[in-house]
Amino acid sequence: MSLRIERTKRLALLPPYLFAELDKIKQELRASGQGLIDLGIGDPDLPTPQPIIEKLYQAARKPQNHRYPSYQGLLSFRKAVADWYFRRFGVGLDPQEEILTLIGSKEGIAHLPLALINPGEIALVPDPAYPVYKAGVIFAGGRIVPLPLLEENHFLPHLEQIDKKVAQKARLLFLNYPNNPTGAVADESFFSKVVEFAKEYNVAVCQDLAYSQITYDGYQAPSFLQIKGAKEVGIEFHSLSKTFNMTGWRIGFAVGNRRIIQTLRELKTNIDSGVFQAVQEAGIEALRMEEKLSPSIRKIYQARRDFLIKGLRELGWKVQPPKASFYLWLRVPIPSSSLDFAQKLLTECRVVVAPGVGFGECGEGYIRISLTVEDKKIKETVERIKTASFL
Numbered sequence: 373m374s375l376r377i378e379r380t381k382r383l384a385l386l387p388p389y390l391f392a393e394l395d396k397i398k399q400e401l402r403a404s405g406q407g408l409i410d411l412g413i414g415d416p417d418l419p420t421p422q423p424i425i426e427k428l429y430q431a432a433r434k435p436q437n438h439r440y441p442s443y444q445g446l447l448s449f450r451k452a453v454a455d456w457y458f459r460r461f462g463v464g465l466d467p468q469e470e471i472l473t474l475i476g477s478k479e480g481i482a483h484l485p486l487a488l489i490n491p492g493e494i495a496l497v498p499d500p501a502y503p504v505y506k507a508g509v510i511f512a513g514g515r516i517v518p519l520p521l522l523e524e525n526h527f528l529p530h531l532e533q534i535d536k537k538v539a540q541k542a543r544l545l546f547l548n549y550p551n552n553p554t555g556a557v558a559d560e561s562f563f564s565k566v567v568e569f570a571k572e573y574n575v576a577v578c579q580d581l582a583y584s585q586i587t588y589d590g591y592q593a594p595s596f597l598q599i600k601g602a603k604e605v606g607i608e609f610h611s612l613s614k615t616f617n618m619t620g621w622r623i624g625f626a627v628g629n630r631r632i633i634q635t636l637r638e639l640k641t642n643i644d645s646g647v648f649q650a651v652q653e654a655g656i657e658a659l660r661m662e663e664k665l666s667p668s669i670r671k672i673y674q675a676r677r678d679f680l681i682k683g684l685r686e687l688g689w690k691v692q693p694p695k696a697s698f699y700l701w702l703r704v705p706i707p708s709s710s711l712d713f714a715q716k717l718l719t720e721c722r723v724v725v726a727p728g729v730g731f732g733e734c735g736e737g738y739i740r741i742s743l744t745v746e747d748k749k750i751k752e753t754v755e756r757i758k759t760a761s762f763l
């Protein structure tokens with residue numbers, strides 16, 4: 373007789389998975405070879421730039437890279453991060469104490485609450501949001517208080533509307549600008565208010581800057597750490613995944629407040645053993661060449677964004693072009709839930725989009741479309757939507 377395996381209460385606390393039916397239809401369509409176009413996930417279709425791959429080849433041949441890496445990452449990688457942060461944001465960082473290498477930023481984000489939140493303590497989590505913030509807090513036994521991101525406030529949270537008692541009990545505040553899924557951006561004045569709020573209530577700030585280089589029309593996303601006092605209250609997570617089409621490589625980093633960095637490092641030392649050094653060496657090359665590599669990547673997404681928006685507008689959809697991220701966050705154009713609408717698009721047009729409700733309750737009424745497919749497929753998407761009977 374086999375064991376009766378029961379998953380823990382903490383796993384059961386995760387938000388319910390809403391997309392089983394959607395996944396089933398997707399699989400059936402895929403199996404029948406019906407030319408599915410998947411605009412549902414945020415994973416770049418473009419290859420990692422060649423110089424980064426070349427560097428990995430070289431680095432992989434070195435025997436010293438075959439051993440356990442150091443926990444906090446190669447000092448040379450952390451120095452490359454410091455150099456890039458200074459060039460890009462004018463922010464000075466101490467590579468020894470203010471930078472930690474991560475196995476992708478998702479890993480650091482998911483682990484951070486274990487280092488900062490005691491059971492029952494509050495974390496302020498945007499809604500809609502990248503789902504990992506919530507999952508990390510749940511695993512740490514923390515209490516989630518959602519911060520609604522509403523269109524009328526440009527998808528920024530209203531910090532002044534947070535209940536004082538809640539704010540006093542909050543230990544951690546998650547932010548993510550440029551934002552996934554909404555494509556919204558935050559300016560320095562918003563970040564300044566965040567610093568004030570964090571100081572007043574003693575809340576650690578965790579700002580996720582995964583999309584800093586995916587920006588359009590000349591817009592430059594600021595770093596939270598550019599704000600006076602920010603380093604006293606928070607850290608910023610960063611990823612090479614989106615900037616350099618490196619999602620499969622698993623490398624990211626956290627920078628900022630040394631006490632928070634130290635605490636996360638202490639936790640991680642007991643969980644993982646760092647990032648393959650050859651990948652870190654390739655990461656150094658990526659950061660070193662950022663200014664050369666990322667403009668052409670931005671250009672590709674911007675052309676796709678403009679093309680898709682033009683097509684959707686011709687169909688009568690109301691779409692505002694995002695300044696950043698490779699997502700369009702659109703109101704469902706007919707009276708329908710986001711899930712029903714996504715299902716209709718899938719069955720009738722064989723086009724996959726992400727239903728907004730999957731990112732939180734406030735995402736209801738929206739869909740997220742990723743620009744991570746080749747131009748031909750974007751064109752085809754518009755053609756298919758044009759013929760949809762339900763629109």
Ligand SMILES: *Cc1c(COP(=O)(O)O)cnc(C)c1O
Pocket residue numbers: 414475476477478479502548552580582610611612613614619622623624
């Ligand atoms: C993609 C993404 C990440 C994760 O990036 P990795 O470094 O690949 O783990 C983090 N935050 C947001 C908002 C993302 O969209």
